[in-house]
Every structure is written in structure tokens, then in C-alpha cells.
Amino acid sequence: MSSLFLFLPIALVVVTLQATVMHHLSLGSARPDLIIISLVLWTMSTGRDRALLPAILMAPLFDAVAGLPLGVSVVPLLIVVLIASIGERTLFGARLGWPIFAAFTASLAAGAITLLELRLLGWRTPWTDLILRILVPSALLNAFLVFLIFIPVEYLRSRRSFGLG
């Protein structure tokens, strides 16, 4: 229960930032997804189990602000956590490579599942346009933002580990 009280404000802030700020960072049709980015980084920092609750909490909040049917984002965000938690430092030796790859893959998977669910609910989902113009560019943008965020975070962590931070 204490975790709920801790994560709920964080989830609210992340979702509100996604709704208020992130669309200003759009590049063409590519739209950044702070929720996926934060979940990928959170999973890598704390592990899968500690990232599941934020994912479950953020999903309905995000659905509400995004005009999506409630519950649509639950499975995609759980998939993001699962992808970010597998293969860390086994597929890639480098520390930076895996977060970028995970963010890209998780964004693709989450987007594809979201679209499948929306199709299931009767939404119009022009696959070619959505995949080529939205899904792939957005996944690339998310991966790039993870790259930008990961470097200073990693730098600060390394300084702290050496007792300099």
C-alpha cells in the first residue's frame, strides 16, 4: 500500500508531463512517449518487479488524458516493463546499447499492441500510415531521448559510486 502512495504522485506527474510538455518535442509525425521512456529507465534501475506497479498505475491515467478507452494501455505498458527487464547486459555488452534498443523495441511492441486493441474495439487503424509515419518514427525518437537521458544519469551515477556526487 505504501508503494501505491509513493508511485501514484510519480505516475500523475509523468502522465501530466506527457500531456502538457511532450507534444512540444514532436519531430514531424514522431511523438515522444515519456511514459515508455520512464518505464524503460525505471525497470533498468529497479528491476521488473518494482516497475510493474507504476506501469499498472500509469496506464488508466494515460488512457484518460489521451482519449483512449480505459484499460487499453495496461497490456502495452506491462510489455514495456517485460522487454526492458529481459536480456539486460546479455544481448549487449555496452551499457548504453541496451537501453536504446530496449526503448526502441518496447515502443514498437507497445504501439503495435495498442493498435491491435484499438482495432479490436472498432477504431479505424490505417496500419501502413500508422506504422510508417507514427509508430517507427516515434520509437526512434524514444530511443534517441533515452540516449540523451541515459548519458547524464549514468554520469551522475558513476560520480556517486566514486564518492564524488
Added chain:
Amino acid sequence: MRVLRSRPLILLFVVVGAFVIMFLDAGGQMGPFNDAIQRLLRPFDIAFTEARSDLAEMLSTARDLRTLRRENSELQALVERLTVENLELAEVRAENEKLRAFLAFAQVNPTYNFRGGQIIARAIGVKASPYADTLQIDLGAEHGIRLGMPVVTDRGLVGRIAEVFSNSSTVLLLSDPNSSINVMTQSSRAPGTLNGRAGQDPVMDFIPPDMKVAVGEIVITSGLGGNFPKGLVVGQITEVLHSDNQPFQRAVVRPTVDFDRLELVLVITSFTPYDTAGEPAISSFLTPTPAPTP
């Protein structure tokens, strides 16, 4: 967390529950829960809106001051004060102009009833998801907003109300792939259906092959179907798509409204549906964007 780790069945329960909620919500059964979430997010939304606005003002002020300091350091303090005042006045003037434009819109269209509200959607859900072009406004069922009501600005049509909560609503933008609007070109009177597209400008479909449409023509709502008032400006044709194996013509339409810069919108709460027997009357409240020279 320990519970989640030791009992993976709970995750299965969450997934199944998500699907149940999803279908219930699609059937309109989750209204109160959805409404509660909207109420929960509202204070955050307002706080972030104000914070973002303050930050933008601060950044703008800092930029101005840097320039002014270079030009005349002696007047720095005075310029700082004047800059801040100027920014505030500019904000007031911009809002005043928008409200005047809306007032003119309402006066020219006396048959419509309007509900105007400041968009909190910039804070809570402007295209928050890549897969839904929506925004949130701070008017809901308590303010008389109902499903399907058209949403406009002085520049033209924004979309329609797709979901209504007690004190907020979701607007489906005309750029969303799920948006479909009956339209026609202003000068050639060619009818068609404007369909949103993912990541691209909307396209006007089903234009009769015998009608001539040209780049630069203004596209307006036709009023057919009774969902939108007739004559609302929608956009401008930027490309005409001809294809030998298509029975109809198509045209790419650039919306006149910049959805990323929306601050205020009007919700048309009632209007007289288009009488198909009557002679069309194009609204003159908008200044159409000049056609580009070929």
C-alpha cells in the same frame, strides 16, 4: 511488489481485468470511474499549465533582457520592468483579440449557441497518445456539453466532442483517422468527405470525377448529415490526387487551425441543421487563407 512477484496469476488477472474494463468503457459503462480520473488529474493539469506559462514568460523575459543589456546597460532595470509589463500586456492583448474574434464569430452566426472555455487540453491531453489526435477542454456535462457537438475557433473547425465527463470533455480532432466530416469546396461546390490520416494532413475523399477542384480552394463543412453547421471553414486544398483506377477524385487538405497552438475554443451547443432544400449560405466570418500562386 512481493505479492506481484510471488503470484504471477495476479498479473494475468490485471491483464484480463484491463480487457474487461476496455470493453466496458467502449460500451460506455465506465463513465463514473473515468470521471474520477479526470477529476484527479485536473489540479495537476492546471498547475502544470500555469508553471509552463510562467516558465515560458521567464525564458522570454531573460532573452529580452540579454538583448537590452547589450544595447543599453544603464536602462537595464527600466527595461526589465517594461519588458515584464509588456509581456503581460501582450498576453492580455492576444487574449483580447482572440475573444473579440470569437465574439465576432458568435455575432455573425446568431443561430448557434456557444460555450467558450479556456482549453486545458494543452495541459491534459493534446495529442498525448500517438494513436489518438485528441485534446481535453475544461467544459463538461455540467456546462451543457454533449457528445458530438462541433468545436471551432475563429480560424475554423477543430473537431467534435467525442467523450464527455462532468467538468471536462475530449475533443476528437479532424486530423484523427477516426474523424470523418461531410465537406465541400467553397468555390466549385464539389462535395466530399474529409477523413483524418495518421501523421499526415486529412484527405478529402469521394469528390465526383466530373467536378473541378483546384489547389488553394477553401474547404468548408457541407452541413450534410446534420452533425456540423454548414459553412465552417475546415482547410485549404494543397494537393489534388488523380488516379485512373479510382472512381472519385481525392484532395489533401491542410487544416486552417493549428492544433498545436490551440488556447481557446468554442463549442457550438446548438445550431440549425442544414436544410437541404435551402440555398447554401457561406459564412463570412472567416478570412480565408489566400490561395497560393501556382
